[in-house]
Each structure stands twice: as structure tokens, then as C-alpha cells.
Amino acid sequence: MFGILALLALVGCxxxxxxxxxxxxxxxxxxxxxxxxxxxxxxxIWGWMNAPKNIMFAWTACIILYVxxxxxxxxxxxxFGTPTTP
Amino acid sequence: xxxxxxxxxxxxxxxxxxxxxxxxxxxxxxxxxxVSLRLGGWPCPFFHxxxxxxxxxxxTRATLFLIQGEWKQAFVMHAFAPVALVGLSLILFCTISPRxxxxxxxxxxxxxxxxxxxxxxxLGGLILYWLARLVILRAAxxxxxxx
Numbered sequence: 512m513f514g515i516l517a518l519l520a521l522v523g524c525x526x527x528x529x530x531x532x533x534x535x536x537x538x539x540x541x542x543x544x545x546x547x548x549x550x551x552x553x554x555x556i557w558g559w560m561n562a563p564k565n566i567m568f569a570w571t572a573c574i575i576l577y578v579x580x581x582x583x584x585x586x587x588x589x590x591f592g593t594p595t596t597p
Numbered sequence: 598x599x600x601x602x603x604x605x606x607x608x609x610x611x612x613x614x615x616x617x618x619x620x621x622x623x624x625x626x627x628x629x630x631x632v633s634l635r636l637g638g639w640p641c642p643f644f645h646x647x648x649x650x651x652x653x654x655x656x657t658r659a660t661l662f663l664i665q666g667e668w669k670q671a672f673v674m675h676a677f678a679p680v681a682l683v684g685l686s687l688i689l690f691c692t693i694s695p696r697x698x699x700x701x702x703x704x705x706x707x708x709x710x711x712x713x714x715x716x717x718x719x720l721g722g723l724i725l726y727w728l729a730r731l732v733i734l735r736a737a738x739x740x741x742x743x744x
Contacts, residue, residue: 518646525642542607545720549652552628552639556620577640 513584520577527570531558604714608684609707612691612699622689629664632657650742652727656681674741677723 532554536544538561547554558567611618631638643651659678662671671678687706691699710716730738 521640521642521646524640525646528642540605542605542717542720545724546607549720549723550656551641551651551653552624553621556617556624560617560620574640 513580517577517580517584520573520580523573524570524577527566527573528554530566531555531562531570534558534562604711604717606707606710607716607720608687609703609710611688612703612706615692615696615699618688619692622685622692625685625689628657629661633661644742648739649731650727650738652723654742660685676726677719680719680723 528551532544532547535547535554535557539557543557547557555567555570558570611621628638638657641651641654643649644654655675656678659671659675660682662668662674663678663682675681687702691702694702
């Protein structure tokens with residue numbers, strides 16, 4: 512249940528991110544847009560400075576909800592560690 | 598794509614904007630700290646909804662490996678980690694430097710970007726690198742990012 516809610520929150524994050532990314536492409540050009548595509552954090556920061564605040568509040572809420580639901584569903588489904596690839 | 602687009606600066610506007618560079622520096626340091634403490638950090642919505650790593654996935658861990666001196670691990674995780682580390686170091690340096698010095702560095706960076714188009718080359722190269730990993734070694738790429 513919480514896993515599905517976390518996934519929905521993540522979809523919300525993706526949608527908000529794409530909206531802000533499109534705005535970034537339109538206002539700052541292709542290279543800044545590519546940088547925003549590569550680094551979602553840059554898009555998020557740029558969004559707070561230049562995008563409509565309602566989208567950024569929605570994005571932030573989705574992030575918080577994702578973290579909460581992911582923790583309630585039994586922890587994050589991935590863990591960071593030393594990769595074991597050869 | 599016109600020459601004006603390819604040679605337009607990307608890093609130097611960030612270096613010129615003190616507020617933006619300080620926010621980016623703070624966010625980057627926080628991200629590195631969270632990942633180093635195994636607390637997660639910025640969740641990639643593309644990877645966790647679609648199962649497809651974005652071009653920046655693995656960059657934080659690769660940067661951490663670089664900082665720790667584990668070059669091979671860093672390049673396995675993300676080959677563009679040195680580029681990211683240099684860029685972030687410049688942003689951090691301009692944030693903490695006196696304004697006059699930061700402006701000089703930003704002006705030099707702008708001249709370099711406009712004259713060489715290096716930023717466009719690096720960003721384009723990073724996208725090609727991502728596409729190559731996705732097309733040729735997709736399963737291994739996803740496993741690597743998943744950890």
C-alpha cells in the first residue's frame with residue numbers, strides 16, 4: 512500500500528520535474544536544459560528561483576511524501592554501497 | 598543548432614550569480630554528505646518510476662569515490678565524475694571567494710566557454726555516454742546504479 516503511494520509520489524515528482532525542465536529549456540536554452548536533464552537537483556534549484564511557485568510547492572510535497580511513504584513501506588528499496596561489478 | 602547556441606556559456610552565468618552558486622554549493626555538499634552517510638540523497642524519479650537511470654545517476658557516488666582516491670571505482674560508476682568535480686569545485690570556490698576574485702574567475706570562464714564551446718561538447722558527450730550505456734550495457738548499467 513505504502514509502496515504504491517511512494518510510487519505515485521515519485522510519478523508526481525517526475526511530472527513536476529518535466530514541467531520545470533521544459534520551462535528551463537524555453538527560458539535558458541538547450542545547453543541549460545541538457546544540464547537540467549542531467550542534474551535534477553539543478554532543475555529543482557532553478558525552479559525555485561524562476562518557475563511558478565505552485566509547481567515547486569507541488570514538487571517539494573511529492574518529494575516529502577515519497578520519503579515518508581518509502582520509509583513506511585519498509586525502508587528505501589535501494590541502498591547505496593560499494594558496487595560489486597567487476 | 599547554431600554556433601551561438603553551441604558556444605553559449607552555461608557555467609559562467611552560475612559563477613556570476615552569487616546566490617545561485619551558493620545554493621548549488623550547499624545542495625551539492627548536502628547531497629555528497631547524505632550519500633556518504635548512506636542516507637539516500639536526491640531520489641531520481643526517472644530511475645525509480647521507469648527503471649531507467651538518468652544521465653546523472655551514479656554521479657554522486659562516483660564523485661565520492663574520486664574524493665576517496667578510488668579512481669577505478671569512480672570511472673566504473675560514472676566516467677564524467679571528474680568533470681562534475683571540477684565544475685562543482687569552481688562553483689564552491691567562487692561562492693567563498695571575495696566578490697572581485699569570483700567575478701574575475703567567472704569572466705575567464707565565460708571567455709573560455711564562448712571561445713571553445715567546451716561546455717556543449719561535454720554535455721553532448723555526457724548524453725552520448727548515457728545513451729551508449731543504456732543501449733549496449735543496459736542490464737549492467739541498471740544493476741550498477743541499483744547498487
